[in-house]
Amino acid sequence: MAIANSSLEPFVRSSRDAARELSRSGTAARDRALEEMARSIAEARERILSANRADVEAARREDKPPAFIDRLLLDEGRVEGMAKAVRDVARLPDPLGEVTERWTRPNGLRVEKVRIPLGVILMIYEARPNVTSDAAALCLKSGNAVILRGGSEAQRTNQAIREALRQGIARAGLPEASVQLVPTADREAMLELLRMDGLIDLCIPRGGEGLIRFVAEHARIPVVKHYKGVCHVYVHQAADLEKAERILLNAKTQRPGVCNAAECLLVDREVADRFLPRAGAALASRKVELRACPTGAALLERAGVPARLAAPGDYGREFLDLILAIRVVRDLDQALEHIARYGSEHTEAIVTEDRAAAERFTREVTASAVMVNASTRFNDGSELGLGAEIGISTSRLHAFGPMGLRELTAQKYVVHGDGQVR
Amino acid sequence: MAIANSSLEPFVRSSRDAARELSRSGTAARDRALEEMARSIAEARERILSANRADVEAARREDKPPAFIDRLLLDEGRVEGMAKAVRDVARLPDPLGEVTERWTRPNGLRVEKVRIPLGVILMIYEARPNVTSDAAALCLKSGNAVILRGGSEAQRTNQAIREALRQGIARAGLPEASVQLVPTADREAMLELLRMDGLIDLCIPRGGEGLIRFVAEHARIPVVKHYKGVCHVYVHQAADLEKAERILLNAKTQRPGVCNAAECLLVDREVADRFLPRAGAALASRKVELRACPTGAALLERAGVPARLAAPGDYGREFLDLILAIRVVRDLDQALEHIARYGSEHTEAIVTEDRAAAERFTREVTASAVMVNASTRFNDGSELGLGAEIGISTSRLHAFGPMGLRELTAQKYVVHGDGQVR
Numbered sequence: 081m082a083i084a085n086s087s088l089e090p091f092v093r094s095s096r097d098a099a100r101e102l103s104r105s106g107t108a109a110r111d112r113a114l115e116e117m118a119r120s121i122a123e124a125r126e127r128i129l130s131a132n133r134a135d136v137e138a139a140r141r142e143d144k145p146p147a148f149i150d151r152l153l154l155d156e157g158r159v160e161g162m163a164k165a166v167r168d169v170a171r172l173p174d175p176l177g178e179v180t181e182r183w184t185r186p187n188g189l190r191v192e193k194v195r196i197p198l199g200v201i202l203m204i205y206e207a208r209p210n211v212t213s214d215a216a217a218l219c220l221k222s223g224n225a226v227i228l229r230g231g232s233e234a235q236r237t238n239q240a241i242r243e244a245l246r247q248g249i250a251r252a253g254l255p256e257a258s259v260q261l262v263p264t265a266d267r268e269a270m271l272e273l274l275r276m277d278g279l280i281d282l283c284i285p286r287g288g289e290g291l292i293r294f295v296a297e298h299a300r301i302p303v304v305k306h307y308k309g310v311c312h313v314y315v316h317q318a319a320d321l322e323k324a325e326r327i328l329l330n331a332k333t334q335r336p337g338v339c340n341a342a343e344c345l346l347v348d349r350e351v352a353d354r355f356l357p358r359a360g361a362a363l364a365s366r367k368v369e370l371r372a373c374p375t376g377a378a379l380l381e382r383a384g385v386p387a388r389l390a391a392p393g394d395y396g397r398e399f400l401d402l403i404l405a406i407r408v409v410r411d412l413d414q415a416l417e418h419i420a421r422y423g424s425e426h427t428e429a430i431v432t433e434d435r436a437a438a439e440r441f442t443r444e445v446t447a448s449a450v451m452v453n454a455s456t457r458f459n460d461g462s463e464l465g466l467g468a469e470i471g472i473s474t475s476r477l478h479a480f481g482p483m484g485l486r487e488l489t490a491q492k493y494v495v496h497g498d499g500q501v502r
Numbered sequence: 503m504a505i506a507n508s509s510l511e512p513f514v515r516s517s518r519d520a521a522r523e524l525s526r527s528g529t530a531a532r533d534r535a536l537e538e539m540a541r542s543i544a545e546a547r548e549r550i551l552s553a554n555r556a557d558v559e560a561a562r563r564e565d566k567p568p569a570f571i572d573r574l575l576l577d578e579g580r581v582e583g584m585a586k587a588v589r590d591v592a593r594l595p596d597p598l599g600e601v602t603e604r605w606t607r608p609n610g611l612r613v614e615k616v617r618i619p620l621g622v623i624l625m626i627y628e629a630r631p632n633v634t635s636d637a638a639a640l641c642l643k644s645g646n647a648v649i650l651r652g653g654s655e656a657q658r659t660n661q662a663i664r665e666a667l668r669q670g671i672a673r674a675g676l677p678e679a680s681v682q683l684v685p686t687a688d689r690e691a692m693l694e695l696l697r698m699d700g701l702i703d704l705c706i707p708r709g710g711e712g713l714i715r716f717v718a719e720h721a722r723i724p725v726v727k728h729y730k731g732v733c734h735v736y737v738h739q740a741a742d743l744e745k746a747e748r749i750l751l752n753a754k755t756q757r758p759g760v761c762n763a764a765e766c767l768l769v770d771r772e773v774a775d776r777f778l779p780r781a782g783a784a785l786a787s788r789k790v791e792l793r794a795c796p797t798g799a800a801l802l803e804r805a806g807v808p809a810r811l812a813a814p815g816d817y818g819r820e821f822l823d824l825i826l827a828i829r830v831v832r833d834l835d836q837a838l839e840h841i842a843r844y845g846s847e848h849t850e851a852i853v854t855e856d857r858a859a860a861e862r863f864t865r866e867v868t869a870s871a872v873m874v875n876a877s878t879r880f881n882d883g884s885e886l887g888l889g890a891e892i893g894i895s896t897s898r899l900h901a902f903g904p905m906g907l908r909e910l911t912a913q914k915y916v917v918h919g920d921g922q923v924r
Contacts, residue, residue, distance in 0.1 A: 100842070103866075103868070104865070104866055177865075183887060185885070185886070185887055189876055189880060189885075189886075191886055191887065194864075196868060196898075198898055198899065199898065277718055281898060281899070282899060296699055296722065297722065300718060300719065302724065302725075302897065302899045303724075304899075320921070322921075323920075323921035326921055326923055327921065327923060329923075330923035330924060331923075334923070334924055420522070438918075442616075442916045443526070443599075444525075444526055446525070446618060446914070447914060448914055448915060449914065449915040449916075449917060450914060450915070450916050450917070451917045451919065452916075452917065452918045452919060453918065453919045453920055453921055453922075454611055454917055454918070454919030454920075454921070454922045454923075455922065455923045455924055457923070457924045458611060458917060458919075458922065458924065459915070459917075463607070463611075463924065464607070464611075464613055464915065464917070465605060465607055465613065475724065476618075476620055476621065476703060476912035477620065477703070477704060477724045477726075477899070477900045477912065478899045478900040480912050480913060480914055481914065481915050490898035490899065490902050491902060492868070492869060492870055492871065492872060492902055492903065493870060493871040493872070493881070493886065493903050494864045494871075494872050494874075495871060495872070495873045495874065495876055495880060495881075495886070496860075496874045496875070496876070497873065497874060497875045497876030497880075498745075498875055498876075499742070499744075499745035499748055499749065499875055499876070500875075500876045500877065500880065501748055501749060501751075501752035501753075501756070501876075501877045501879070502752060502756055502877055502879045502880065502885065
């Protein structure tokens with residue numbers, strides 16, 4: 081395909097060459113490269129930490145919020161965690177070459193579907209430096225070349241990590257361009273990459289709403305979005321209220337800053353007076369701010385649990401914080417309507433002992449994961465048993481939910497015949 | 503997601519409402535609608551044919567080429583064929599609700615992957631009116647609403663077909679907006695639709711290079727491309743030359759105007775002098791024009807087979823006609839290089855009795871289908887056993903190769919627990 085001349089084209093072409101070489105490489109070579117990458121990270125610990133100190137100081141000078149600094153900050157434990165994560169990926173089964181289905185046609189043709197790499201993946205993300213090594217490991221394992229574009233605030237850290245990865249890859253004899261870091265953090269360069277249809281096969285953006293929108297708006301290459309999670313826990317009238325409380329507390333408080341944390345509780349009117357005061361008190365004791373509908377707020381108030389009235393914008397909002405929207409609903413129908421209107425197709429949970437209600441909820445709710453009597457926090461590659469994940473897709477196309485190694489592959493048909501013609 | 507106000511928004515929102523209703527509909531309701539759609543097409547035969555006569559006359563007045571007129575033209579047999587194709591789709595198994603995998607986690611969570619519809623599909627195509635009913639049937643069967651945007655030259659025919667489909671759907675009690683035709687054929691309307699990220703879930707363009715490029719350039723919604731097929735038949739030195747000739751003749755001449763027809767023959771030097779004169783004569787007798795490399799042209803000339811020298815642009819070109827490019831290659835390596843450079847990742851075939859060569863070819867060639875000792879013409883949903891297809895994807899993401907009913911679905915995770923938390 082025709083691509084306009086541009087400064088980044090040779091850079092991307094070297095990724096394509098690397099991808100071609102990777103697609104022909106064997107399992108052993110890729111796994112060895114991963115082991116070497118892990119070793120390199122461990123060996124480069126001092127250099128990585130010193131680069132990170134410079135990034136963190138700059139971010140502090142720019143008065144970035146503490147949560148931002150925390151995401152950016154590395155220490156010895158986190159660097160060791162990065163190396164371990166790369167080693168863990170090495171030990172996962174190789175997805176490439178897997179025959180996912182095979183059948184024989186009446187004319188004798190033997191048809192197989194075989195996993196192959198996607199090609200060149202552009203990963204766009206924000207402050208967390210561990211994404212650099214995680215994404216590099218998952219892409220290399222699945223035979224893809226990756227172009228990493230991290231946040232500008234982590235540029236020094238990411239360069240130090242990439243340099244370590246490069247050395248590891250080189251020691252294993254695979255192409256160094258298998259993992260590349262965009263040399264500049266400016267938006268123009270990102271725009272240029274997003275337009276390289278035919279050279280880059282997939283873009284995975286991970287980060288805040290603004291970033292995802294920017295990518296969706298400008299990309300001419302395929303994008304699998306990792307968008308926000310506005311996850312609901314719905315306590316049905318036939319719920320075991322003890323389970324419901326345990327699930328709600330976990331979904332809201334175990335790690336409130338992530339996309340599979342709950343943002344809104346829906347509770348059936350019939351059980352609201354028994355459930356809300358108790359669960360509300362437990363949430364309040366963990367410093368969760370409650371923003372409820374008038375009915376819910378009245379119930380909480382009567383029980384002496386601090387709550388305020390929800391503003392209209394509180395439904396459908398991703399707080400990523402110790403805040404919970406609450407709505408008392410009439411029944412399953414109203415809960416389904418609420419979720420269809422305000423949900424983000426990420427994760428939705430029902431708590432109920434009524435099979436028919438659970439069945440209807442799982443059938444009618446569109447979300448990458450629908451949970452029955454389990455925390456929304458289980459929508460995670462490792463928790464669902466896929467191994468490590470590169471993120472959680474909220475696009476229905478190609479991959480919906482956690483993207484593990486398999487979701488970083490395509491499948492081609494391989495057909496064996498004996499001279500068949502039509 | 504925020505969508506600018508626009509004239510087509512209410513039209514698309516009615517498709518979204520229909521999609522929601524379809525996603526909850528049962529197998530029986532959708533199959534009944536398909537049977538009614540087939541009946542309606544048969545009943546509306548006269549109206550469809552008369553609309554088609556008007557389109558064909560207009561196309562003749564505009565001096566459209568005969569091949570174009572032939573694609574546009576309907577007769578009684580073709581209309582009956584359309585009705586039958588819809589009925590055949592009704593009888594395929596329902597992809598929705600299929601549990602494609604299930605497993606249990608150590609903590610007792612039961613995980614399932616379940617097929618669901620994609621949502622609203624925008625189908626953009628050119629002159630063939632049967633695509634209108636075929637696409638409508640496949641989308642409705644898989645629970646998707648479809649917005650059809652056919653070529654302006656077939657607008658009257660498509661309106662008559664859509665009206666018949668609408669009546670059938672209404673008789674079965676499903677929403678009429680399940681199948682909609684874009685009310686205007688102008689490019690502005692198409693542009694508006696291509697920008698409706700968040701309202702349209704997938705665009706499938708099918709047609710010439712210009713159309714596909716236009717869509718890829720302007721779409722902000724996900725696109726699965728159905729791009730050109732530059733398919734090679736590679737005759738390896740260990741080929742059974744009789745099989746090779748049969749496969750080549752079939753791949754080139756059985757239906758030269760389609761994307762899985764062969765456009766280029768690669769033949770190993772070692773067997774070229776035995777293979778080319780015989781196969782060349784057979785091709786020439788079927789009126790195939792041969793455009794060969796100097797070595798190949800000399801061999802053909804010596805055998806008295808008419809051939810001309812290939813121009814550089816003849817490699818990598820989709821002739822869609824009785825023209826074949828020919829190149830004599832040194833060995834498998836050179837054939838692989840040629841295909842990597844000139845192929846379109848559509849369909850590639852090797853003819854060989856050497857297992858190792860076949861194995862290497864199937865491993866190293868990236869194409870939606872790789873054939874060993876079989877015609878390229880088998881890269882087709884029905885021939886591969888998927889049932890009807892909506893087209894052949896040359897995008898690696900989501901679907902690679904023929905898109906049947908399954909490829910019109912997504913998969914969500916459904917997780918059953920008993921109160922599990924993290």
